[in-house]
Amino acid sequence: MQGLTAAEVAERVAAGQVNDVPVRSSRSIKEIVRGNLFTRINAIVGVLFVIILAVGPVQDALFGGVILANTLIGVIQEVRAKRTLDQLAIVGESRPTVRRDGVAAPVTAEQLVLDDIVELGPGDKIAVDGTLVETADLEVDESLLTGEADPVVKQPGDPVMSGSFVVAGSGAFAATRVGRDAYAAQLAEEASKFTLISSELRGGINTILKFVTYAIIPAGIALIISQLTVGKDDMPEAIRRMVAGLVPMVPEGLVLLTSVAFAVGVVRLGKKRCLVQELPAIEGLARVDVVCLDKTGTLTETAMDVSEIRALDPDAPAEAVLGVLGSADERPNSSMQAIIDAYPAPDGWTVCDSSPFSSARRWSGATLKPPGPDGETATWLLGAPDALLPAGHPVLEQVDERGALGLRVLLLVRSTGTLREALDRPLTEAEGVTPAALVIIEQRIRKEAPATLRYFADQGVAAKVISGDNALSVGAVARGLDFPGAEHPVDARTLPEDPEELADIAERNSVFGRVGPQQKRALVQALQSRGHTVAMTGDGVNDVLALKDSDIGVAMGDGSPATRSVAQLVLLDNNFSVLPSVVAEGRRVIGNIERVANLFLTKTVYSVLLAILVVVAQVPYPFLPRHLTLIGSLSIGIPAFFLALAPNAERARTGFVKRVLRFALPGGLLAAAATFGSYLSARGTYDGNLEAETSAATLTLFLVALWALAIIARPYTWWRIGLVLTMAASFGVVLVVPFLQEFFQLELVGVRAPWVAVGFAAVAGLLLEAAWAVLRRRTAAGDKADDDMRARSEQ
Structure with missing residues (x-):
C-alpha cells in the first residue's frame, strides 16, 4: 500500500x-469574550447599573466599572493562558x-x-x-x-x-x-478544551452565587418599599438607597479572581513546560493525598544501558540473536532500544516470523534463520524471565539476585515450537524452552526524583510505586531513593482479586512489582475506595487504564500518544520535578481563593443583615452606592487581587463553602451590628443630617472591614502589612481632601460621633479576633484528626 x-x-x-x-487546548477568542461578559454576576450588576444611571449621579454608578473590569481582566488573563496552552499543545x-x-x-x-x-x-x-x-x-x-x-x-x-x-x-x-x-x-x-468547571472551588462559588441570586429579588422589593415609606415617596432617592443595599450583596470579584488565579497558574506552569489539558487539574493535584508512580520513565529515565550478557547456553549465539531481534522491532521500547544500541544486527540472518512486545504477555519474539546453508531455523523469545519460565526454575534465582540490586533483567530463550504456538498458550506451560542468556540492563535514576519524593513526604502525600518490572528490582530502585516501604516489595501476581482485601494491601504497602495494566487500574480504584484522592503518573500503554481512572493523570511528554491523550497534565520535558510546582500552584489557587472568599462573603452577609435591619427599623438606608463602592474597593476588591496571586503553601482541604461561612457569618454579623449601632447613634447626635450620619456609619464599616482584611492577610510579610496600611491611608485621603469629600459625600462632623464610630468598630474588631482564634483552633484540631486518621490507615 x-x-x-x-x-x-x-x-x-x-x-x-x-x-x-x-484538537484545541483552549476556548476560542469569541468564546472567551462571551464567557467572561455574559455571566450571572455581570447580569445582576448590569441591571442595577442601568437602574442607577436613570436616577442618580455618576458617583453612584461607579460599581458599574466592575462589569468592565471583570470582563477585561478575565479576557486578558484567559487569552494569555490560551496562547501558552496552544503553544504547548503543538509541542505535545x-x-x-x-x-x-x-x-x-x-x-x-x-x-x-x-x-x-x-x-x-x-x-x-x-x-x-x-x-x-x-x-x-x-x-x-x-x-x-x-x-x-x-x-x-x-x-x-x-x-x-x-x-x-x-x-x-x-x-x-x-x-x-x-x-x-x-x-x-x-x-x-x-x-481537550480548556475548562473552568468541575472543581470544588468553582462548584462552591456557584452554590454561593445561586443563593445570592435567590435572595436579591425579595431583598430589593423589601428595600424599595421601606425607602419609599421613610423617604416620603422620593422615588429616585429610594432607588439609590435600594441599589446601595443590593450591590454589596453580590460577591462580584470572587468569580473574576478565581478565573484569574487559575489562568495565571496555567501560564506559570506553561513556563515550566507543563501542559495543563484540563484546568481543574491544577486544583486537583493540590488535593491529592496519594500519588502512584510508575518506575520506568518516572523514577528512572527512559534511556537504559546494557551492562552485561550472562550466557546460560554456551552454544547459543546470544549477541547475534539480540541484534536481529532489535532490528526486527519497528517500535522498540526502552529496553529493546538499549539492546539495539549495544548490539547492531549482524548480516545474513533472515526473519521468518516476528511478534512485537506486548505488555499483557510481557515478551517479544521472532523465528530466525542464521546465515549459511546449514543454519537451523529457530524461534527466539525475549522478555520477563517469570513469563518465560515456570515458577521455581533455577534461572529465576539468578534473576532475583540481580533484580535485588536494582537491575532490570530480561531472558533470551530458544523454543522448539513455532512462534504461533508460543502466542497461543502461556510459555511457562510449554516444553522445549531453553534459557540462552540473561540480559542485564542498568536503569538511570532521575536526579530530581529524591528531592521530589521528599517534597511529597513533607507535604503528607503518600507515594506508591506501581511498576510492571520485577518486584525485587523495583524494591531495589526504591531503596536507592530511601522510599518508605521499599524493604517489602509486593509481587502483584500474589494480589487478591477481592476489592476489600486489595484495598487493605494497597494502603499498607508502598512498592508493587509485576503489576499488569488491569492490576494498576484495580490498585488505583482500591485506594479511591478508601477515600483517597489519587494521582497516577506514567508514560507507557500499560499505564493508560490507571491514568484514565485516577483523579489526576500525569503523563510524560515522550510517553505514548495514548497516555498523553487521557492525562490531565503532560510534563513535556519529562521533568518529574515539575510536580511540586503543580502542587504549589494548586495550593496557591485554593488557599488564596478561600482567603479572599472570606472577605467577599463577609460583605455579602453584612449587606443582607443591614438590609434586614433597615427594613425592620424603618430608617433610611445608611449608604449610597458610592460609599459601598469605596469601602468594597479599599477593603476587599484591590487587596483581594494581590492576595489571590500571592504565594500560599497551605495544604488543600475539602469543605470550601463550610469553612468560608465559618468566618463570613460572624464577621458579617459583627460588621452589620457595629455599623447599624454607629448609624443609630449618629442619628441621635446629628438629628436628620443624613450626610453626617452616613459618614459615621461609613467610618465604622470601613474600619471593621479593614480589621477583617488584616486578619485574612496573615501571616504578615512586608508587602501584606504595606497593603493593609495603603488601603487605610487611601481612605484617610478621601476623608481629608475636599474634592474627594464632596465626590463621595463624606464628611466627619464634630468629635463625639466619629469617636463613637471608632469605638463600635474597635469592639467589633476585638470580637472578630476572638471568633478567628476559635476558628483557627477548630481548623487545627480538624487537621490533626485528619493526619492521625491518615497515619493509622497507613499503619
Missing part, C-alpha cells in the same frame, strides 16, 4: 475531505505516520485526509476511523470508547475507531471517516 499521491491529497483537501476537527500533540507517494512521514492529525494510509505501532492513538489493510499481531484497546478493557486482536478488513489505541503489534489502516464524521471526534474535542 503506497498511499495517496500528492495530487490525490490536494483533491481531497479541496473537497473538504480533511480531518478538520481542531501526537503526529500520526502516513504513507503518501510510497513514503511514510509524520503529519498532524488535522492534515489527515480521506483514504490516507495511516501506520500503527504500540502506543499509537488512532486519530480517525478506518479499515485495516495490514496487521502484524495487532491488538487494539477500545476501552476509552466501549468500556471493554480486554485488547481486541485485529485482522485486515476489521474496522478501527478513533479514540482507541494500539497496545501491541503493528499495522496500517485506510481512513474511512475523518473530521466530525469520525466516531470520537466530538468527544475528543470537548475533552
Whole structure:
C-alpha cells in the first residue's frame, strides 16, 4: 500500500475531505469574550447599573466599572493562558505516520485526509476511523470508547475507531471517516478544551452565587418599599438607597479572581513546560493525598544501558540473536532500544516470523534463520524471565539476585515450537524452552526524583510505586531513593482479586512489582475506595487504564500518544520535578481563593443583615452606592487581587463553602451590628443630617472591614502589612481632601460621633479576633484528626 499521491491529497483537501476537527487546548477568542461578559454576576450588576444611571449621579454608578473590569481582566488573563496552552499543545500533540507517494512521514492529525494510509505501532492513538489493510499481531484497546478493557486482536478488513489505541503489534489502516464524521471526534474535542468547571472551588462559588441570586429579588422589593415609606415617596432617592443595599450583596470579584488565579497558574506552569489539558487539574493535584508512580520513565529515565550478557547456553549465539531481534522491532521500547544500541544486527540472518512486545504477555519474539546453508531455523523469545519460565526454575534465582540490586533483567530463550504456538498458550506451560542468556540492563535514576519524593513526604502525600518490572528490582530502585516501604516489595501476581482485601494491601504497602495494566487500574480504584484522592503518573500503554481512572493523570511528554491523550497534565520535558510546582500552584489557587472568599462573603452577609435591619427599623438606608463602592474597593476588591496571586503553601482541604461561612457569618454579623449601632447613634447626635450620619456609619464599616482584611492577610510579610496600611491611608485621603469629600459625600462632623464610630468598630474588631482564634483552633484540631486518621490507615 503506497498511499495517496500528492495530487490525490490536494483533491481531497479541496473537497473538504480533511480531518478538520481542531484538537484545541483552549476556548476560542469569541468564546472567551462571551464567557467572561455574559455571566450571572455581570447580569445582576448590569441591571442595577442601568437602574442607577436613570436616577442618580455618576458617583453612584461607579460599581458599574466592575462589569468592565471583570470582563477585561478575565479576557486578558484567559487569552494569555490560551496562547501558552496552544503553544504547548503543538509541542505535545501526537503526529500520526502516513504513507503518501510510497513514503511514510509524520503529519498532524488535522492534515489527515480521506483514504490516507495511516501506520500503527504500540502506543499509537488512532486519530480517525478506518479499515485495516495490514496487521502484524495487532491488538487494539477500545476501552476509552466501549468500556471493554480486554485488547481486541485485529485482522485486515476489521474496522478501527478513533479514540482507541494500539497496545501491541503493528499495522496500517485506510481512513474511512475523518473530521466530525469520525466516531470520537466530538468527544475528543470537548475533552481537550480548556475548562473552568468541575472543581470544588468553582462548584462552591456557584452554590454561593445561586443563593445570592435567590435572595436579591425579595431583598430589593423589601428595600424599595421601606425607602419609599421613610423617604416620603422620593422615588429616585429610594432607588439609590435600594441599589446601595443590593450591590454589596453580590460577591462580584470572587468569580473574576478565581478565573484569574487559575489562568495565571496555567501560564506559570506553561513556563515550566507543563501542559495543563484540563484546568481543574491544577486544583486537583493540590488535593491529592496519594500519588502512584510508575518506575520506568518516572523514577528512572527512559534511556537504559546494557551492562552485561550472562550466557546460560554456551552454544547459543546470544549477541547475534539480540541484534536481529532489535532490528526486527519497528517500535522498540526502552529496553529493546538499549539492546539495539549495544548490539547492531549482524548480516545474513533472515526473519521468518516476528511478534512485537506486548505488555499483557510481557515478551517479544521472532523465528530466525542464521546465515549459511546449514543454519537451523529457530524461534527466539525475549522478555520477563517469570513469563518465560515456570515458577521455581533455577534461572529465576539468578534473576532475583540481580533484580535485588536494582537491575532490570530480561531472558533470551530458544523454543522448539513455532512462534504461533508460543502466542497461543502461556510459555511457562510449554516444553522445549531453553534459557540462552540473561540480559542485564542498568536503569538511570532521575536526579530530581529524591528531592521530589521528599517534597511529597513533607507535604503528607503518600507515594506508591506501581511498576510492571520485577518486584525485587523495583524494591531495589526504591531503596536507592530511601522510599518508605521499599524493604517489602509486593509481587502483584500474589494480589487478591477481592476489592476489600486489595484495598487493605494497597494502603499498607508502598512498592508493587509485576503489576499488569488491569492490576494498576484495580490498585488505583482500591485506594479511591478508601477515600483517597489519587494521582497516577506514567508514560507507557500499560499505564493508560490507571491514568484514565485516577483523579489526576500525569503523563510524560515522550510517553505514548495514548497516555498523553487521557492525562490531565503532560510534563513535556519529562521533568518529574515539575510536580511540586503543580502542587504549589494548586495550593496557591485554593488557599488564596478561600482567603479572599472570606472577605467577599463577609460583605455579602453584612449587606443582607443591614438590609434586614433597615427594613425592620424603618430608617433610611445608611449608604449610597458610592460609599459601598469605596469601602468594597479599599477593603476587599484591590487587596483581594494581590492576595489571590500571592504565594500560599497551605495544604488543600475539602469543605470550601463550610469553612468560608465559618468566618463570613460572624464577621458579617459583627460588621452589620457595629455599623447599624454607629448609624443609630449618629442619628441621635446629628438629628436628620443624613450626610453626617452616613459618614459615621461609613467610618465604622470601613474600619471593621479593614480589621477583617488584616486578619485574612496573615501571616504578615512586608508587602501584606504595606497593603493593609495603603488601603487605610487611601481612605484617610478621601476623608481629608475636599474634592474627594464632596465626590463621595463624606464628611466627619464634630468629635463625639466619629469617636463613637471608632469605638463600635474597635469592639467589633476585638470580637472578630476572638471568633478567628476559635476558628483557627477548630481548623487545627480538624487537621490533626485528619493526619492521625491518615497515619493509622497507613499503619
